[in-house]
Amino acid sequence: MPGDADAAADSAIRNRLEGIFGQIEGLSTVDVSVHYGVVTLGGEVQEAQLASRARELAGSLEGVVAVNGRIMVETSLGERLEPVYDRLEDRAAQALSYLPLLLVAFIVCIAVIVFGLYLASRSWPWSRIAPNAFIADLLRQVVRIVFFVIGGVLALDILGATALLGTLLGAAGIVGLAVGFAVRDTVENYIASILLSIRQPFRPKDLVKIDAFEGFVISLTSRATILMEVDGNHIRIPNATVFKSAITNYTVNPQRRFTFELGVSADSDLDLALKIGLETIARQDFILDAPEADAWIEELGDSNVVLYFVGWIDQSSTNWAKARSEAMRLVKRALESNGFSLPEPIYRLRFDDDDLKSALSGFSGTEEKPVEPAPKKVREETGIPQNTDIDPSLQRRMERERRSRGRGDLLSETAPTEFESE
Numbered sequence: 001m002p003g004d005a006d007a008a009a010d011s012a013i014r015n016r017l018e019g020i021f022g023q024i025e026g027l028s029t030v031d032v033s034v035h036y037g038v039v040t041l042g043g044e045v046q047e048a049q050l051a052s053r054a055r056e057l058a059g060s061l062e063g064v065v066a067v068n069g070r071i072m073v074e075t076s077l078g079e080r081l082e083p084v085y086d087r088l089e090d091r092a093a094q095a096l097s098y099l100p101l102l103l104v105a106f107i108v109c110i111a112v113i114v115f116g117l118y119l120a121s122r123s124w125p126w127s128r129i130a131p132n133a134f135i136a137d138l139l140r141q142v143v144r145i146v147f148f149v150i151g152g153v154l155a156l157d158i159l160g161a162t163a164l165l166g167t168l169l170g171a172a173g174i175v176g177l178a179v180g181f182a183v184r185d186t187v188e189n190y191i192a193s194i195l196l197s198i199r200q201p202f203r204p205k206d207l208v209k210i211d212a213f214e215g216f217v218i219s220l221t222s223r224a225t226i227l228m229e230v231d232g233n234h235i236r237i238p239n240a241t242v243f244k245s246a247i248t249n250y251t252v253n254p255q256r257r258f259t260f261e262l263g264v265s266a267d268s269d270l271d272l273a274l275k276i277g278l279e280t281i282a283r284q285d286f287i288l289d290a291p292e293a294d295a296w297i298e299e300l301g302d303s304n305v306v307l308y309f310v311g312w313i314d315q316s317s318t319n320w321a322k323a324r325s326e327a328m329r330l331v332k333r334a335l336e337s338n339g340f341s342l343p344e345p346i347y348r349l350r351f352d353d354d355d356l357k358s359a360l361s362g363f364s365g366t367e368e369k370p371v372e373p374a375p376k377k378v379r380e381e382t383g384i385p386q387n388t389d390i391d392p393s394l395q396r397r398m399e400r401e402r403r404s405r406g407r408g409d410l411l412s413e414t415a416p417t418e419f420e421s422e
Contacts, residue, residue: 013034017032027050042070046073109151119143193239200417204218215227219410249417262332277295277335309327
């Protein structure tokens with residue numbers, strides 16, 4: 001039999017546990033008995049979690065030696081669903097009490113978003129800040145996103161759910177990182193389009209060379225630069241490639257030089273040949289007076305001398321390829337008219353005596369003289385230069401292509417280019 005001290009200690013433990021269980025919902029039905037510090041729990045609870053909690057509470061009291069758990073879990077469907085109904089009822093009541101706060105948070109969020117949309121829709125100040133329409137639209141989009149975020153943060157702060165914001169931002173950061181790796185090329189092209197639209201290394205309809213591609217600039221989109229070759233083919237170059245490549249812009253400077261080589265016989269009067277060729281180039285209407293045309297000896301060959309001729313044109317009104325072609329033709333004609341011959345390849349053949357006798361031994365008798373054909377009449381080449389103007393059909397085709405692009409073009413025909421700004 002327990003002594004008076006032990007009985008008093010057991011009674012104190014039992015009373016305290018009964019008091020604790022009575023204050024916790026779902027544990028008031030638990031029976032408690034204590035002998036020599038060993039607690040025995042009985043009765044029924046509606047959930048297994050409640051039985052585990054009762055054992056934890058009993059084991060945490062001072063003076064408890066051990067805990068025997070004999071608590072049964074209620075298996076009746078009605079009894080099991082009762083706590084669920086209670087929780088739903090409590091949460092519904094809590095939601096109803098939050099309705100005024102939800103309404104205020106919603107109104108604040110909508111007001112901030114509407115103000116952001118109104119501010120982004122205004123022409124000023126974005127048209128003054130941004131160098132072109134594409135950057136202005138990009139700034140407007142950034143303003144919209146910023147005000148959406150501000151509205152959401154204020155609404156969560158009013159509801160006291162700012163901790164949820166950190167979770168959402170963390171999840172958004174992880175998702176954004178994954179998406180960034182997946183669309184890395186697209187993002188790279190988009191950033192390159194922004195930089196190209198700001199600096200503009202070329203204008204619409206400029207003749208440029210990007211890497212191995214040459215053509216007229218039709219448009220700059222958010223992903224690629226569109227060129228049109230002289231023969232009408234379209235070339236689509238990713239903006240990241242354009243941004244990292246060497247760009248030759250033939251249109252920035254209207255004065256463009258052409259060069260060509262022409263060979264004459266080694267025994268020719270070279271000083272006179274240079275003079276005749278240079279005068280022929282200089283007197284053509286499509287050749288500029290300044291910078292002046294020039295000529296020099298480029299190379300001494302085995303059977304010829306290579307002359308190098310240079311001329312300048314205004315490519316805004318003259319076709320470079322046609323001008324070069326006409327200059328070559330007219331210089332060749334002028335040299336031939338003055339008695340200069342354009343050399344042909346000369347080959348020297350060597351035969352040993354035995355090989356020559358063997359080759360001639362097969363012939364006997366008198367060799368028949370071949371009949372020479374009558375010389376053909378050759379039409380005299382004209383000295384009048386052909387038309388070297390820019391092809392107007394090419395200009396019209398570029399205009400049609402430009403109009404068909406609409407608002408997708410990020411280039412401006414009036415904005416300063418990168419070459420002009422430096």
